[in-house]
Amino acid sequence: MAQTPEEFWDQYETSLGEKVVSHALGRYLGGWDEYDPPLWGLLIVTDRSFRFHHFAHDNWLTSWLSRGEGTGKERIIVIPAEEITGVRFSGGPKPWWKKIFAYRPPVLAVSYRKDGALESEHRKKGTLHVETGSDEQPFVDALTALTGIRITNRE
Secondary structure, three states, rough: OOOOHHHHHHHHHHOOOEEEEEEEEEEEEEEEEEEHHHHEEEEEEEOOOOEEEEOOOOOOOHHOOOOOOOOOOOOOEEEEEEEEEEEEEEEOOOOOHHHHOOOOOEEEEEEEOOOOOOOOOOOEEEEEEOOOOOOHHHHHHHHHHHHHOEEOOOO
């Protein structure tokens, strides 16, 4: 029997040991040395961190070419709240004509300290492309509440 969304999130929270505050579908565009973009996955705000979770998967073509060995790997990015130094968001409400003729999906740019470095030292920057079928504002609000940082909006 298939797992319900409520069961999935209860199990996910139990495995993390953190409370999931908000989540959205997103696309990783870069800023983490270990992973090559683009990757689709879940953007997750918990009570202690910001996460990107790409789940292991295979499509029929890669499964066939790899003779059933599987090539999709799980990838997880975790940025503790105290290491987030800034957040920029390009998105939000747009006029109807821009949605039709000049659509660009909203982008979250999360700046963070690398491996506990001081803010003035080498910082990496994570950039995630947030594409949701619904309003992304609750996710942005949850990220603001987690970090205590005012999110700047740019177009």
